[in-house]
Amino acid sequence: MIKVVLFDLDGTLLNRQASLIQFINDQYERFKKYFSHISIDKYRTRFIELDDRGYVWKDQVYKQLIEEFDIKGVKFEDLLEDYIHNFQHFCEPFPNLFEMLHELKQKSYRLGLITNGKEQFQMDNVKVLGLESLFPIILISEKEGLSKPNPNLFHRALAFFEVLPEEAVYIGDHPENDYNGAKNAGMKVIWKKDTYWEDFFAEFMIDDLLEIPTIIEQF
Structure with missing residues (x-):
């Protein structure tokens, strides 16, 4: 029994997938001055690919995004910290x-x-x-x-x-x-x-x- x-x-x-998409959209808007040369669709799609359903920790995700999209003015540590503290609000x-x-x-x-x-x-x-x-x-x-x-x-x-x-x-x-x-x-x-x-x-x-x-x- x-x-x-x-x-x-x-x-x-x-x-998690729906939560992550909402978080990505929000983070993109809040950090838009650093991402203005990237479309939200392109950024979101690549983030989800690199995230690999949560099995890749976000330090590696943000490092790769910054390198691939040539993002200037913000460090991966800043984006990671934002993820750690704010993802919960989109659960x-x-x-x-x-x-x-x-x-x-x-x-x-x-x-x-x-x-x-x-x-x-x-x-x-x-x-x-x-x-x-x-x-x-x-x-x-x-x-x-x-x-x-x-x-x-x-x-x-x-x-x-x-x-x-x-x-x-x-x-x-x-x-x-x-x-x-x-x-x-x-x-x-x-x-x-x-x-x-x-x-x-x-x-x-x-x-x-x-x-x-x-x-x-x-x-």
Whole structure:
């Protein structure tokens, strides 16, 4: 019987792509005097390419943008600092996030969060989304010294709740870091569909977060 439901953050609860686009548009406007020779479309497209779905930290992204577009008058450190402090203001949850979490809590499931990333940056995003109080455990790779798909990171959450792997389910969007990572830790897994991974197939998949409670009842 499932007792614990664990979640990924980016691409699962947080619509990171939509959030990033909003942030890029805003940053471009605020730093426009340095970017005036680049169109917003060109800048945004290249930023997203270099970002590689969040797997490239933004120091490298901004260094590359400055070099490629010959940006003068602003340092990559300034743009990175702006990203670190302001991205949180553009965080957009996926639809039905809170309805889904409320339903799970009503059914007495215990909830947790496991995410890769920088500790303070990810916690800022969690707080802005209003999720901090809903998860008694939030594991962030930088703080833990482990990152997904290492099964030991998942096991830390299981140990916190004192449950067996088969008593927990993990929901995430990345085939390797989330799906295979949790599966190798012995857990049930639900894949949050992402069209980027069009060739990936999982036994349990969702398009909408509200599908999660119904699927969990099948385990």
